[in-house]
Amino acid sequence: MTLGNKIQELRKNKYLSQEAFAEVLGVTRQSVSKWELDQSYPAIEKLVEIADFFGISLDELLREQGKSINTSESEIQTINSTRFNREDNTVSTVGNTDKITISKEIVWYFIGWAVMMIIVILLFGLQYYFAGFLVIQVFIWTTVIWKIYRYIKSKSSKAEHLS
Structure with a gap:
């Protein structure tokens, strides 16, 4: 399900017209129509307002249905324990004070x-x-x-x- 379809479905579940929904968000009806047809996308601030209005998280609003992150516990552990610092080009691990300089x-x-x-x-x-x-x-x-x-x-x- 695309973002536009999700916005349309959420709007219809609240029995709102495009015009009424646009008024709530402070945009034009044409903007809402374009979002629902996936011709354009809302600005980030509007995405936050939309998620708040419907009482869902941004993740729920933006994530396509059926898609989930399949990450094993060991991969998460590795990602969380390794840090790369772009400022001084060093790689360090959490809890380890040794740094490997990559220059x-x-x-x-x-x-x-x-x-x-x-x-x-x-x-x-x-x-x-x-x-x-x-x-x-x-x-x-x-x-x-x-x-x-x-x-x-x-x-x-x-x-x-x-x-």
Whole structure:
């Protein structure tokens, strides 16, 4: 049963016309008609008002009949005990203070460092690869490139938050 059908059925069970129901919600009769025909959907605030008016939960209003969530107890336990924090890219489990840091930036840093080392080997041969100053140079340049990348990324993320 669609949302529109459910709204229509609930309205008819209360013996309300579309016009009377629209008046209760503060919308036009045409809006109610469009909802019932599934041509448009009510705004979230109106969904709350509709559910309250008919004395049902939003879940009952929105869920299709016969559909239920089939989740085993162990799946619920796993979902409830694992948390992912988008702010600092960490995964933690409830009751466990250990955190596993998942940072793409660190991985890309080491990939960049390895690529720079391969370039040095290809350009200058193995004798310079083992020379300490080239290894240090590669490390320094990788760090500089990394800092530039972080600076650009922080500026772009600030610009996204402002827009």
